[in-house]
Amino acid sequence: MALTATDPRPIGGARPRAARRRAARTTARYLAVWLLALAFVFPFLSMLSTAFKLPDDIFSAPPSLWPTEWTLQNFVAVFDEIPFWQYLLNTVVIAGLSVLGMLIASPLVAYSLSKIGWRGQRPLLVIVMATMMLPPQVTMIPLFLMWNALGATNSIIPLVAPAFFGTPFLIFMLRQFLTSVPNELLQAARIDGASELRIYWSIVLPQARPALITAAIFQFVWAWTDFLNPLIYLNDANKYTLSIGLYSFFGERNLEWGPLMAASVLFTLPALVLFVVFQRYFVGGVGAGALK
Structure with missing residues (x-):
């Protein structure tokens, strides 16, 4: 039987060839x-x-x-040569306080920039975005002079205090996420008499949980792996973080690659575990921010 122009059956091997190309x-x-x-x-x-x-x-x-x-002798050498547990405690304290400060300040600023209309909102958003383009080397010396004048050097204050004032990148990311929260939901809460703080705590924060977890992971990894700021502000060896301790370990044992790699594994493992545990929240938060 001859094929007509409207016959739906494939001509020759067109369909198998297309399937092979897709495969x-x-x-x-x-x-x-x-x-x-x-x-x-x-x-x-x-x-x-x-x-x-x-x-x-x-x-x-x-x-x-x-x-x-x-x-396991390389790991034993690490614990014998450096006060690993002291460095770990210092790093956990700094990273934990940095995450806490970010979660207090950055979502508040992001909420005010996305859901509360007030004069000067747009210029402030532009300023926040402009600070993201400022290299940290530009502000390094002025910040050190400021903290030194305040007597805060050789302490964790310069390492954790900036997070309590908000992190520009995370403020922008959270602001982009919060724009997806329906304004009608917030207006209904205002009509019912809810204050802005109640709306923020009871409605906005639960909706922004994936973005908050993503921001917390970012802040934790930045604080955990930070090398330059602890090197600048910390002089007492008992206050060193893992990054500084790893550097000093490298300087003392620059030819012993086994202990160096063991120290690097111990330094990397916590951040890796944190990412694996919260991976689905991290991917969801980044994806939602990218879509907006």
Whole structure:
């Protein structure tokens, strides 16, 4: 039976060829993703495996990714050489206070810039965005002179106090997220007699939970990995953070790569665990902010 111009059946092998092309494109995309993921994961795997290697395995030829004999002596060397638990406590305190300050200040500013109409709102938003473009090296010396004049150097105050005044990037991100909260919901609450603080606490914050968790992760990672500010403001070794302790450890044992990689694993692990635990909130918060 001859095919007509309106016959819905495929002519020849058109449909199988299209299916093969789609399958080839899908395979190529997955392969590219896996290669890109491997490029990012390989340094971490190399660091992790080196932390468990004996000195002879680290420089073996040909090189091997996994150790021939697993050992914990590199981690023992870390705990013997530096006061790791003291550095860890200092870092946890600084990171925790920084997250607390950000959660107090940044959502309030973001709420005022997105849901409360007042004169000067737009110029202030422009100023907040402009501070994001200012390199930290520009304000480094003036800030140090200010904190030194206040007698706050060699303390954690310069490291945690800025978070209690808001973080520009996180203010902007939270503001973008809060614009998705329906204004009608807030107007209904105002008509019922709710104050702005009640609306903020009972309506806005629960709606912004994914964005708040995302902002908290950002702030924690920044405070956890911060190296320059603790180096500038902390002089007492008992107040050092893990980043400074790791640097001093590197200076003392610059040829012992096993203990160095073990210290790096211990430094990286908390932030990695935090990201894995809150990954779905992090991705959701970033995606929602990007859509707005």
